[in-house]
Amino acid sequence: xxxxxxxxxxxxxxxxxxxxxxxxxxxWLWDTHAGPNETYSGYIDYWDEVPWxxxxxxxxxxxxxxxxxxxxxxxxxxxxxxxxVGDLLALLEHDHIDTRIIPAQxxxxxxxxxxxxxxxxxxxxxxxxxRCPIVYSRPVTYHFGGTGHIGDNARQAFxxxxxxxxxxxxxxxxxLGVNYHREFFADAVHYFRTIRAEDIVGAVRETPLHSNLVxxxxxxxxxxxxxxxxxxxxxxxGVFPGYGNPYNFVYNAxxxxxxxxxxxxxxxxxxxxxxxHIAPRPIDLGAQVIFSLKWRGSPMPEPIK
Numbered sequence: 001x002x003x004x005x006x007x008x009x010x011x012x013x014x015x016x017x018x019x020x021x022x023x024x025x026x027x028w029l030w031d032t033h034a035g036p037n038e039t040y041s042g043y044i045d046y047w048d049e050v051p052w053x054x055x056x057x058x059x060x061x062x063x064x065x066x067x068x069x070x071x072x073x074x075x076x077x078x079x080x081x082x083x084x085v086g087d088l089l090a091l092l093e094h095d096h097i098d099t100r101i102i103p104a105q106x107x108x109x110x111x112x113x114x115x116x117x118x119x120x121x122x123x124x125x126x127x128x129x130x131r132c133p134i135v136y137s138r139p140v141t142y143h144f145g146g147t148g149h150i151g152d153n154a155r156q157a158f159x160x161x162x163x164x165x166x167x168x169x170x171x172x173x174x175x176l177g178v179n180y181h182r183e184f185f186a187d188a189v190h191y192f193r194t195i196r197a198e199d200i201v202g203a204v205r206e207t208p209l210h211s212n213l214v215x216x217x218x219x220x221x222x223x224x225x226x227x228x229x230x231x232x233x234x235x236x237x238g239v240f241p242g243y244g245n246p247y248n249f250v251y252n253a254x255x256x257x258x259x260x261x262x263x264x265x266x267x268x269x270x271x272x273x274x275x276x277h278i279a280p281r282p283i284d285l286g287a288q289v290i291f292s293l294k295w296r297g298s299p300m301p302e303p304i305k
Contacts, residue, residue, distance in 0.1 A: 009296065012097055012214075015200045016291035017120055018275060019104045021112075022193045024068040024139040025052045026186035030280075040280050043188075044224070053186065055139075066139030067108040068191055070123070071286040072166055073135040075220045075251055083251030085121040085133035088218045088288065091253055092117050095214075097292060117290060123167065132166040135218065135286035138186045186285060191275040197265050200293070211295035213261035218253040219287030221279025226289070228262045229272055257294070 027050045034040040052064035075082045092098035098118040105112045106125050119125045123132035215235055217223050224236045235256050236248055263271055279285040 010294065011297060012095065012100075012292055012294050013200075014097055014100050014102050014117055014290060014292040016193070016195060016273070017102060017104055017117075018068060018136045018191055018287065018289050019106065019120075020067050020070065020108045020110070020136070021105050022068045022136065022191040022275075023065050024136075025065045025190050025192070026138040027052060027188045028185040029187055029278075031185075034280075040278075043278065047188075065192075068136040068139060068189075070107060070134045071137035072123075073133045073218075073220065073286055073288075074166060082249070083218065083220070083253075085135070085218060085253070085288070088216060088253035088290075089118055089121055091216055091255055092290070095255075102290075120290075121288070129167065135220070135288045136191070137286035138189050187280055188276075188278040189285065189287075191277070191287075193273050195271050195273065197263075197267065197269040197271065200263065200271070201265050211261075211263075211293045213258040213263065214255055214292045214294050215258065216253065216255050216290040216292070217250075217287070219277050219279070219289075220251060220285060221277065222248045222250050223275060223277050223287050223289060224248075225276045227272075227274035227276075229264065231262050233258055233261070263293075 027047070029040065029043055029046050029050055033046040033050055034043060054062050054064045055066075073083075073085055089098060099116050101114050102117055102120070103112050104115050104120055104125065113125065115125050119127050121133055123129035123134055213228075215226065217235065222236050224234065225232045226235050227233070235258070237250065237254055237256065273291075275287065275289050277285070277287040
């Protein structure tokens with residue numbers, strides 16, 4: 001009987017988070033679509049019509065994508081702080097997975113590190129930087145150099161001053177020195193990532209056939225949908241419709257369970273994932289989504305070293 005209870009124990013396996021390995025594309029919906037109507041209502045329909053932003057890179061080429069960038073997350077309105085990554089940490093602690101290890105890359109060009117989930121939420125994944133909570137934002141488009149970082153990161157006009165940053169270091173506004181670069185305007189982002197089945201289930205000796213996908217989400221604005229292998233899942237809580245309403249400001253963290261997630265666990269299979277994020281208050285743009293499997297059964301095998 002003891003063996004049977006053990007085999008049906010609740011298992012949890014965090015396996016993915018937004019980090020600098022995700023490709024990011026951003027759009028500016030307001031000027032040509034939402035603005036003329038003075039509303040973002042129905043913005044999902046705008047996605048196909050609005051082109052991805054194109055920006056010049058250091059190599060002189062112009063692209064509509066780059067890697068997601070770490071960004072300071074202290075959204076405020078009228079001087080009040082609206083949300084904090086501490087809300088997300090509290091959810092991870094409640095579900096007893098905050099100390100689980102997950103591979104993550106802080107900034108493009110750095111090495112992938114094995115980090116505790118709780119450490120992902122602070123500058124350079126350093127828990128001593130508790131005053132510097134981070135999410136990931138629109139793509140890095142220039143090499144800024146120095147100690148600059150994205151602040152509230154929607155467009156260059158709102159990039160952070162040294163006096164506004166959580167650690168007193170200069171931000172992109174200080175480095176660029178010029179406001180209103182049009183290519184920085186953004187109120188919507190798609191994050192793209194392809195992950196191997198082996199990176200989810202390890203050695204693929206056993207897979208959770210009846211698992212739920214649990215998403216831990218925080219975003220300055222909303223994270224309306226997530227696409228898994230071409231199928232969109234509505235993940236924005238407490239609003240009808242569950243997507244298409246970017247004014248659903250969900251600054252505090254939440255979790256959502258997806259039973260019919262569509263992840264592929266077979267050897268050699270790939271999983272294509274897109275996270276959609278929108279913030280119609282363009283001074284706030286950035287999100288974190290942590291992916292975790294939950295199932296009842298035997299432990300999932302660890303990767304073969």
